[in-house]
Amino acid sequence: MQLAMVDDKIQPLEELGPAHLDRGIFFGDGVYEVICSYGGRIFALEEHLRRFAGSLVAIGITDVDIELIRSRVLNAFDAAAIADAKIYFHITRGSAPRNHAAPPNLKPNFFLTITEHQEDTEAKTNGIAVSTHPDWRWKRCDIKSLNLLPNVLARRDAAEKGCAEAILVDDAGMITEGASSAFFAILENTLQTAPLAANILPSITRDFVIKAAANAELQVVEKSFTPQQASAADELFIAFTTQDIVPVVKFDDKKIGDGKPGPHTGQLIQEFRTFTQQGL
Amino acid sequence: MQLAMVDDKIQPLEELGPAHLDRGIFFGDGVYEVICSYGGRIFALEEHLRRFAGSLVAIGITDVDIELIRSRVLNAFDAAAIADAKIYFHITRGSAPRNHAAPPNLKPNFFLTITEHQEDTEAKTNGIAVSTHPDWRWKRCDIKSLNLLPNVLARRDAAEKGCAEAILVDDAGMITEGASSAFFAILENTLQTAPLAANILPSITRDFVIKAAANAELQVVEKSFTPQQASAADELFIAFTTQDIVPVVKFDDKKIGDGKPGPHTGQLIQEFRTFTQQGL
Numbered sequence: 001m002q003l004a005m006v007d008d009k010i011q012p013l014e015e016l017g018p019a020h021l022d023r024g025i026f027f028g029d030g031v032y033e034v035i036c037s038y039g040g041r042i043f044a045l046e047e048h049l050r051r052f053a054g055s056l057v058a059i060g061i062t063d064v065d066i067e068l069i070r071s072r073v074l075n076a077f078d079a080a081a082i083a084d085a086k087i088y089f090h091i092t093r094g095s096a097p098r099n100h101a102a103p104p105n106l107k108p109n110f111f112l113t114i115t116e117h118q119e120d121t122e123a124k125t126n127g128i129a130v131s132t133h134p135d136w137r138w139k140r141c142d143i144k145s146l147n148l149l150p151n152v153l154a155r156r157d158a159a160e161k162g163c164a165e166a167i168l169v170d171d172a173g174m175i176t177e178g179a180s181s182a183f184f185a186i187l188e189n190t191l192q193t194a195p196l197a198a199n200i201l202p203s204i205t206r207d208f209v210i211k212a213a214a215n216a217e218l219q220v221v222e223k224s225f226t227p228q229q230a231s232a233a234d235e236l237f238i239a240f241t242t243q244d245i246v247p248v249v250k251f252d253d254k255k256i257g258d259g260k261p262g263p264h265t266g267q268l269i270q271e272f273r274t275f276t277q278q279g280l
Numbered sequence: 281m282q283l284a285m286v287d288d289k290i291q292p293l294e295e296l297g298p299a300h301l302d303r304g305i306f307f308g309d310g311v312y313e314v315i316c317s318y319g320g321r322i323f324a325l326e327e328h329l330r331r332f333a334g335s336l337v338a339i340g341i342t343d344v345d346i347e348l349i350r351s352r353v354l355n356a357f358d359a360a361a362i363a364d365a366k367i368y369f370h371i372t373r374g375s376a377p378r379n380h381a382a383p384p385n386l387k388p389n390f391f392l393t394i395t396e397h398q399e400d401t402e403a404k405t406n407g408i409a410v411s412t413h414p415d416w417r418w419k420r421c422d423i424k425s426l427n428l429l430p431n432v433l434a435r436r437d438a439a440e441k442g443c444a445e446a447i448l449v450d451d452a453g454m455i456t457e458g459a460s461s462a463f464f465a466i467l468e469n470t471l472q473t474a475p476l477a478a479n480i481l482p483s484i485t486r487d488f489v490i491k492a493a494a495n496a497e498l499q500v501v502e503k504s505f506t507p508q509q510a511s512a513a514d515e516l517f518i519a520f521t522t523q524d525i526v527p528v529v530k531f532d533d534k535k536i537g538d539g540k541p542g543p544h545t546g547q548l549i550q551e552f553r554t555f556t557q558q559g560l
Binding site for chain 1 (some may be wrong): 282293302317370378420429497
């Protein structure tokens with residue numbers, strides 16, 4: 001008899017629900033997005049849907065109607081009635097007995113959660129500590145996939161060092177980005193971050209940080225830099241969807257500036273707020 | 281209200297089963313094994329359990345009792361009563377609302393399936409075609425993790441080219457291994473395969489191939505080689521748990537030898553059979 005075992009329970013394989021046979025769990029064969037709302041309005045929905053569509057195409061899931069995804073997100077958001085929400089969703093190639101080669105005409109699985117989203121006031125006000133970790137990720141980090149074990153392991157390492165984020169360093173000794181954030185430095189009154197490439201997620205928050213910098217008349221240089229340069233920066237910060245900009249005040253145990261969030265970072269946080277609060 | 285949406289169905293988040301909140305699906309935060317039985321006997325169980333224990337430690341899941349896993353595998357195998365079985369199992373860090381940082385004291389999830397396992401006589405008799413693909417995998421392929429999207433994408437590319445396996449090539453132009461197999465060449469009457477390192481799975485089948493070669497008095501060289509060298513090899517084959525040795529007769533459209541499985545490969549298949557059939 002073909003069978004399955006979930007923890008201690010043996011059961012016929014045929015009785016397993018699709019969640020147990022999801023290619024998302026066997027292979028991480030899927031892509032995801034995280035979106036936030038502010039005061040009842042979803043921020044940058046179109047940008048996230050566009051990136052999501054790109055991720056789906058990149059892994060060859062071609063039969064998903066993005067209009068359907070948009071309507072599902074909006075329906076769920078309406079139903080949740082959470083003004084400041086964190087919306088997570090993923091699509092996987094579907095459910096089937098485990099085999100690298102997916103059967104043809106598999107129906108993709110859609111999964112979404114909506115939870116409350118709170119600003120981490122402590123982190124934004126006082127800044128966080130980060131530590132470096134080798135960038136162990138795959139070579140297509142431009143695809144927002146469910147293969148996130150290297151990110152999880154880097155974050156575990158950071159947590160063991162008392163740090164809130166891991167900053168990833170490639171084989172050439174250059175910083176790529178954070179385990180779940182974009183990474184920025186203020187170096188000589190210029191905002192610097194690694195350029196977009198296959199080894200960097202095309203972060204939507206990163207795009208808005210660059211727009212915020214333009215509004216603040218701060219020059220932006222998209223050029224990789226080293227941990228040594230980061231340690232000596234005037235200011236550092238990370239940026240990610242759920243908290244936008246979070247100042248970094250310690251980098252591998254080295255105090256940044258005077259150990260408090262710097263003025264450029266503060267200004268960018270204010271500029272970013274004009275985007276998320278627009279029309280509120 | 282915190283909510284979830286599975287395909288079209290909206291439901292309270294709290295009503296989701298643990299399979300939907302598995303860190304295996306959110307992050308691929310788990311490790312797995314595939315084991316076969318022959319004539320009612322599990323082959324190389326101890327080797328697989330040892331590697332599994334190593335994978336668990338490598339990703340920091342430290343509270344799993346391998347003796348419990350052994351007994352679960354044996355119980356399920358008894359219950360299935362399939363003589364030639366394919367046993368798949370994984371452990372993930374557990375189920376929790378999605379967050380890179382896992383909550384403390386999470387209970388790991390165990391999942392296993394047992395299905396029938398059949399020899400692919402056609403492939404073993406006539407050989408298969410393979411094609412190369414860039415090795416996009418992460419830098420810790422020595423850990424048998426659930427992050428397998430690059431492997432899936434490489435296999436999709438191979439399938440589009442009419443090939444049964446993708447042979448992965450690193451940035452330096454050297455072959456690492458197959459998307460789900462070890463890769464071997466017969467070059468000047470010597471068996472050659474890439475050496476074990478962080479970019480190669482410590483394949484148990486690979487170990488047995490090397491033992492088979494010793495039994496066949498065939499010299500083994502663990503040294504990387506290029507696609508050009510592979511194309512010009514006398515013989516090629518892949519090796520993986522469910523089929524052990526499968527001859528490769530076409531490499532990126534180049535016919536290998538006379539286009540039929542070679543004598544050394546045939547001898548190694550026979551030698552391998554003495555391992556799996558031992559005591560039967």
